[in-house]
Amino acid sequence: MSGSLKLVNLIETHAEPIASQWARDVRKNPRTPSYHNIPEDKLVPVGVKFYDNFKQMFFTDKPADTSQQYFARYAEEQHQRNIPLNEALYALIMMRRHIWLYAEFQTIFISAVEQKQAVDSLVRTILMFDYAIFFISQRYQELIRKSIEEKLGVVNVLRMESPPGAKQGQYKTAIMVALVLGAFGLTYYYHAILGQNIIFTHLLYIPIVLAGIWWQKKGILVAVGLGGYVLLSHLLFLKGMPLSDDVIRAAMFLVIGTVVAFLSEGITRAEELYKPAN
Amino acid sequence: MVASMKLIDLVENHAEKIAGQWSKIVVKNPFTPFYHDKPAEKLIPQGVRFYKNFRKMFQEPKPVEASDGYFTRYAEKRYKEGVPLQEAIYALILMRRQIWLYAEFQATFSTAVEKQQAIESVTRTMLMFDYAMYFITKKYRELMKLEWFEAPNT
Numbered sequence: 001m002s003g004s005l006k007l008v009n010l011i012e013t014h015a016e017p018i019a020s021q022w023a024r025d026v027r028k029n030p031r032t033p034s035y036h037n038i039p040e041d042k043l044v045p046v047g048v049k050f051y052d053n054f055k056q057m058f059f060t061d062k063p064a065d066t067s068q069q070y071f072a073r074y075a076e077e078q079h080q081r082n083i084p085l086n087e088a089l090y091a092l093i094m095m096r097r098h099i100w101l102y103a104e105f106q107t108i109f110i111s112a113v114e115q116k117q118a119v120d121s122l123v124r125t126i127l128m129f130d131y132a133i134f135f136i137s138q139r140y141q142e143l144i145r146k147s148i149e150e151k152l153g154v155v156n157v158l159r160m161e162s163p164p165g166a167k168q169g170q171y172k173t174a175i176m177v178a179l180v181l182g183a184f185g186l187t188y189y190y191h192a193i194l195g196q197n198i199i200f201t202h203l204l205y206i207p208i209v210l211a212g213i214w215w216q217k218k219g220i221l222v223a224v225g226l227g228g229y230v231l232l233s234h235l236l237f238l239k240g241m242p243l244s245d246d247v248i249r250a251a252m253f254l255v256i257g258t259v260v261a262f263l264s265e266g267i268t269r270a271e272e273l274y275k276p277a278n
Numbered sequence: 279m280v281a282s283m284k285l286i287d288l289v290e291n292h293a294e295k296i297a298g299q300w301s302k303i304v305v306k307n308p309f310t311p312f313y314h315d316k317p318a319e320k321l322i323p324q325g326v327r328f329y330k331n332f333r334k335m336f337q338e339p340k341p342v343e344a345s346d347g348y349f350t351r352y353a354e355k356r357y358k359e360g361v362p363l364q365e366a367i368y369a370l371i372l373m374r375r376q377i378w379l380y381a382e383f384q385a386t387f388s389t390a391v392e393k394q395q396a397i398e399s400v401t402r403t404m405l406m407f408d409y410a411m412y413f414i415t416k417k418y419r420e421l422m423k424l425e426w427f428e429a430p431n432t
Contacts, residue, residue, distance in 0.1 A: 086413075097408075118397055119400065122397065133367055134364050141362065141364065
């Protein structure tokens with residue numbers, strides 16, 4: 001353990017210069033471009049914090065438990081800075097490398113016995129980093145999922161996707177039936193009773209858009225049905241008026257319904273990509 | 279490089295055995311729950327493939343490029359199998375550890391000079407794995423299309 005103690009003491013007493021070397025390196029490494037524009041004085045404390053925590057993580061009986069908290073925080077900080085996971089991990093790997101690259105590290109393990117101690121130190125440091133990589137990746141996945149869910153918040157309200165397990169399917173059908181019946185009634189009222197062809201059809205976009213969001217491609221049927229009904233109603237009740245306006249309206253129903261359906265399908269696919277695999 | 283050769287020979291000659299030991303570890307490690315119900319006959323070839331590629335990656339004058347190809351493919355395969363990123367990485371870490379844990383590795387570096395060689399081997403293996411971590415997480419990020427959801431400056 002005395003060999004490890006040497007390493008830990010070296011890191012503790014030289015935290016600042018090692019962190020400075022790391023900061024300079026990470027700002028120009030081709031694998032960490034997101035760090036290139038972060039000023040050195042903001043990066044050095046990140047390195048110092050890591051090297052200050054090194055002793056505690058190195059000597060603990062439960063390296064996994066002790067390192068989990070620190071590395072989860074590291075992941076949160078890097079994620080908040082919009083650093084991609086691969087770069088955040090590589091920056092950490094560079095922190096480890098800088099311990100070994102630090103000039104004095106070379107001089108503390110010279111004799112044969114010290115070489116053995118060097119191997120022990122390396123192995124223990126690597127063990128700590130193995131946990132680090134696991135915890136950081138895991139925390140990043142959680143943070144990414146959370147931020148995507150937040151970004152999709154309003155869309156998910158419209159999609160009636162939460163709370164999970166509720167009877168959304170039945171509610172969706174009931175709402176859609178009511179909206180479509182309302183649209184039929186409105187069309188009948190304007191065409192048959194008022195004999196007008198004014199812009200009430202804008203209201204028909206509500207069931208069309210919702211159907212696209214809820215049922216994706218199947219939802220296009222609502223657009224087809226409402227478009228067909230508007231045309232049929234026109235032919236029955238507005239015989240003297242030109243059909244062209246309603247043909248354009250029906251075509252627009254189809255276009256909007258299809259666009260919304262494909263967008264909704266895209267969001268569902270994107271969600272599946274980041275969903276936990278197990 | 280002599281020491282590294284020793285390590286490479288050991289890994290290559292005992293690929294099946296080391297992969298067998300790895301498969302037993304990965305199915306019960308608490309950090310790799312995805313693998314717990316996977317049969318050994320599906321896991322062992324994965325390990326063997328890695329250990330057989332070890333020489334190529336280890337001896338390559340440009341370790342970055344050699345690692346990029348192999349580990350990017352590794353990421354694609356694991357992603358397709360539905361392995362969560364952190365587990366795909368940890369399974370690989372376990373593969374690396376299994377080399378060092380493999381009984382004969384202890385005997386490979388016993389003398390004082392060999393201890394120095396052991397450090398070189400460990401350092402070189404770690405370098406390779408550093409790149410591995412980078413390429414795997416990068417590939418997973420691409421496959422998960424995370425850039426869709428990231429701020430434009432990243």
